[in-house]
Amino acid sequence: MYRYVTLKSVDRPDVRPQDVRAIFVVSHMTIPFSKWQGTGNDFIVIDDRAGTFSMIDEPIVRRLCDRHFGIGSDGLIVVRSPKLDGTAFHMEFLNPDGSRSFCGNGSRCAFAFWRQLQEVPCPVGMAVLFSAYDGEHRAMTLPDGHVAIAMKRPRDHERESERMDLWNTGSPHVVLWVDDPERVDVVTEGRKVRNSERYGVAGVNVNFTAMVDGVVRMRTYERGVEDETLSCGTGVTAAALSARSRGLVSTDEVPILTRGGELRVDLRDGDGSGEVLLCGPAVEVFSGSITI
Numbered sequence: 001m002y003r004y005v006t007l008k009s010v011d012r013p014d015v016r017p018q019d020v021r022a023i024f025v026v027s028h029m030t031i032p033f034s035k036w037q038g039t040g041n042d043f044i045v046i047d048d049r050a051g052t053f054s055m056i057d058e059p060i061v062r063r064l065c066d067r068h069f070g071i072g073s074d075g076l077i078v079v080r081s082p083k084l085d086g087t088a089f090h091m092e093f094l095n096p097d098g099s100r101s102f103c104g105n106g107s108r109c110a111f112a113f114w115r116q117l118q119e120v121p122c123p124v125g126m127a128v129l130f131s132a133y134d135g136e137h138r139a140m141t142l143p144d145g146h147v148a149i150a151m152k153r154p155r156d157h158e159r160e161s162e163r164m165d166l167w168n169t170g171s172p173h174v175v176l177w178v179d180d181p182e183r184v185d186v187v188t189e190g191r192k193v194r195n196s197e198r199y200g201v202a203g204v205n206v207n208f209t210a211m212v213d214g215v216v217r218m219r220t221y222e223r224g225v226e227d228e229t230l231s232c233g234t235g236v237t238a239a240a241l242s243a244r245s246r247g248l249v250s251t252d253e254v255p256i257l258t259r260g261g262e263l264r265v266d267l268r269d270g271d272g273s274g275e276v277l278l279c280g281p282a283v284e285v286f287s288g289s290i291t292i
Helices: 058-065 104-117 186-194 234-246
Strands: 002-006 021-025 032-040 041-048 076-080 089-094 128-131 135-141 147-152 157-159 163-167 172-176 207-210 215-222 226-228 253-257 261-266 277-282 282-291
Touching: 002 157, 002 253, 021 163, 032 104, 041 104, 041 277, 058 076, 076 104, 089 104, 104 128, 104 135, 104 234, 104 282, 128 157, 147 234, 172 234, 186 226, 207 234, 215 234, 215 261, 234 253, 234 277
Parallel strands: 041 076, 089 128, 172 207, 215 253
Antiparallel strands: 002 021, 032 041, 032 282, 076 089, 128 135, 135 147, 147 277, 157 163, 163 172, 207 215, 215 226, 253 261, 261 277
């Protein structure tokens, strides 16, 4: 693997540092990993509680997440030692383009992975605190074996139009209500919204959502992945909150059907102003190691 390194000139003050570059050969390193998925939203998970892989950077993330030249995934999760008092671990989530964000399904998989590493089994229903990009969360194993995480209280909610809402559930999401998500060109239409001037350089995730036979169904275009994903936990949460705010659902538990399967959002207080739980499966697919 090759890496460019900028050098500072000591003897030539007239030469700018950015004009002097050298190529260093970086020795190969082998990274053990596990592959996990939550309703088809798939992730590479690395145990770095020992701090061995602190050098993981954007080029490495891009390489690992590449579905043709790497392992392939919707994101990379690095489980690190705790950063906050009272937490069990810190989850660092990186999109395939190397950008950082919070990820709902990724958090559920990170907890399930951490739980698997423990010498003493984690009891069903016991809340475990962990930290992520946006602060502290709690996770637990449900009686049916699924994993639930407590989502942050939505910071932003704007009614963009008659059919479109903007929610921030740890990541910004547009919920666009359509007649039938299966008839939408998600990549083309999603990119238009994601890259629109309204949402700036950072962009936004886009969820094409509908009530079909009394069930909320959705498809998601994710920024950072820059493509459709089979599921998105923060997007599912945004869709549930949007459906509730529009009076389309009346129960506290809102099932959402994605292309990768069903997730459940428990709004608890009914309007999303308090705790929001994202519930669903978190499954290990395989494990291995890769040398880069």
